Amino acid sequence: MTEVERIKAEKKVQTGSQIAVVVPNWDGKAVLKACLDSLMAQTQKHLTVVVENGSTDGSVEFLAEHYPGVTVLAQPKNLGFAGGVNVGIRYAIEQGCDYVALFNNDAVADKDWLAGLVGSMDDDSVGIATCAFMSIDNKHVDSTGDQYTVWGLPYPRGRGEADAKQHEHQTDIFGASGGASLYRVSMLKKIGLFDEDFFAYYEDVDLSFRSQLAGWQVRYVPAAVAYHQIGATSRKLKGFTTYQTMKNQQLVLFKNMPRKYLWRVGWRFTIAQTLFFLRAISRGQGWIALQGDTRGTLLLIKNIGTRRRIQKTRTVSDAYIWSILTHDLPPNAKALRSLRARWWKLTGKP
Numbered sequence: 001m002t003e004v005e006r007i008k009a010e011k012k013v014q015t016g017s018q019i020a021v022v023v024p025n026w027d028g029k030a031v032l033k034a035c036l037d038s039l040m041a042q043t044q045k046h047l048t049v050v051v052e053n054g055s056t057d058g059s060v061e062f063l064a065e066h067y068p069g070v071t072v073l074a075q076p077k078n079l080g081f082a083g084g085v086n087v088g089i090r091y092a093i094e095q096g097c098d099y100v101a102l103f104n105n106d107a108v109a110d111k112d113w114l115a116g117l118v119g120s121m122d123d124d125s126v127g128i129a130t131c132a133f134m135s136i137d138n139k140h141v142d143s144t145g146d147q148y149t150v151w152g153l154p155y156p157r158g159r160g161e162a163d164a165k166q167h168e169h170q171t172d173i174f175g176a177s178g179g180a181s182l183y184r185v186s187m188l189k190k191i192g193l194f195d196e197d198f199f200a201y202y203e204d205v206d207l208s209f210r211s212q213l214a215g216w217q218v219r220y221v222p223a224a225v226a227y228h229q230i231g232a233t234s235r236k237l238k239g240f241t242t243y244q245t246m247k248n249q250q251l252v253l254f255k256n257m258p259r260k261y262l263w264r265v266g267w268r269f270t271i272a273q274t275l276f277f278l279r280a281i282s283r284g285q286g287w288i289a290l291q292g293d294t295r296g297t298l299l300l301i302k303n304i305g306t307r308r309r310i311q312k313t314r315t316v317s318d319a320y321i322w323s324i325l326t327h328d329l330p331p332n333a334k335a336l337r338s339l340r341a342r343w344w345k346l347t348g349k350p
Contacts, residue, residue: 022088028105044115080199104179106229116224117182127187127216130176131224145173152269155330175208201244209256213314239288246292
């Protein structure tokens with residue numbers, strides 16, 4: 001970050017803007033020190049809030065002993081990512097904050113991470129700002145924002161790439177990773193907080209989709225950098241990723257896709273969901289996948305009214321939404337790409 005950008009970000013605080021960084025924690029005592037030390041070292045003034053999500057590993061005691069200046073909101077049980085961060089966001093709103101950043105407990109921030117994100121909020125049309133999220137060893141990219149495809153499948157842009165430089169000038173992005181992004185409170189008050197039906201995974205994609213539908217832009221800020229220990233939490237729970245993926249991806253699509261494109265995207269998504277299910281069976285997780293898919297279907301019924309409200313209040317055109325989708329499969333969708341290649345060979349259509 002340049003000195004001019006840093007001064008611009010600091011000026012926002014001096015003129016009254018308040019910022020909170022919310023860190024959800026569940027049994028993350030082993031990673032909390034690195035995370036919180038990096039937040040304490042930020043050049044941007046802020047309030048640090050840890051939502052203690054029912055940990056049993058001594059996290060509460062650790063925080064009380066070593067970080068007395070951090071606000072800890074202890075919850076009696078694990079509310080998931082969505083429920084946990086909502087507790088922190090509501091607290092930040094009560095404190096009069098204008099912006100709320102979310103930060104994973106297994107992540108570490110560059111000292112100018114928050115200042116970089118805040119600086120991008122000079123544009124009033126920007127509702128969410130996201131960063132260059134690198135692997136914890138800085139050897140490859142975790143995410144430079146989220147993309148959403150015409151197959152109804154989201155994916156983190158740049159994941160696995162050697163560096164994030166090729167995306168430096170691609171600042172308009174579909175969505176933001178909830179692991180290290182900044183949200184405008186005035187936007188959240190209009191579109192709502194994270195949907196707690198998701199519990200964990202893709203709730204950030206859902207909120208980004210809702211922000212786009214309501215006319216708020218998502219901005220990628222390459223000058224803001226953080227580092228992530230990918231999967232540190234999900235690895236503790238066998239089958240968790242499978243269950244949440246089967247449940248939540250269909251919910252993102254159903255709630256947010258405009259009616260004009262719902263069928264066009266939906267039939268592709270059905271193929272993808274079927275392949276995911278078959279892959280889960282091959283890994284011995286067929287029953288978990290079936291449970292996730294069934295729960296997701298029940299949530300579609302529950303959210304019929306929510307879909308109507310989202311679509312009724314959106315301010316952008318069908319054409320705009322279609323223009324910001326990625327008209328291809330996710331880069332890592334190898335099975336689907338292979339199946340599509342076979343179909344093109346049979347039909348003679350590329």
